[in-house]
Amino acid sequence: MKNFGKLFYASLFFVSCSMSLLAETPGHGNYCSDTITELVDEVYKSPIGTWEYTVADVPYEYSAGVLIITKEKNEYKVLVKANNNTLTASDVKVNDDKVNFSVYIEGGKVQVSLQVKDDVINGNANSSEGSFSLKGKKK
Template identity: 40%
Template sequence: MKNSTKRIAGFLLMAFTLMFAPLEIMASSEENDIAVLVKDDLIGGWEYTVAGAPEGYDKGLLMIIKQGDVYKAQVQLSGGAVNGENVVVKGNKITFTVNIEGETVSVALEAKGSKLSGTSTSPSNGTMTITGVKTLSAE
């Protein structure tokens, strides 16, 4: 029951946030002004798993939004939500850090369509593999 409540709350948070997050990039040429819609594979909600991670940290929901030119990431775990810091996006790749129980965890991910893969690295657990599937889309 708690997981479904958290997922519904996460979905509602994502829905309200996306109402205000522009998904268009305006491109300009010297001859004409052309509006170009650019699909952003990163934006949305991702159900993910981390192979070998301690229980409670081995799966969750990653929410990625874009407000103006700024991306934000939030990791929703069974014990609560943690906001990403130092979020950097290049194309379909995102890196950020999260603070888990006083330890900085570095995350590097790449989106390919509805699939997400990458790694998390922390001092106590080393490097672990992350895989995910998009469950909430901005479309």
């Protein structure tokens, strides 16, 4: 109990010093700085990841699958897993929340346009057979 007073005053001293430092460097007193918040938002809103998707009005074997979107050295890559096959997409373009790519299914080119919003994707797959609605969720 004898040292309690010293501990109390030492704690008070450190708290008051910390407060003056926070006053000198505004914005650094937050528990979560703007930079970290922006980084978390960027990762959360990023198209990078594994997406389970469904496509309406197509044959059953192509009605569901998985998209794997990665980024290596500033280049995005897309793998499409459907009907027990893994296909590599070409012409991959990512711009903010939009993802566009092409993939060849049974010899026919399918152009896919997606919009990412949080952990959901929505878009269209266009082929010679028509345009089909695609939606999915981040896994």
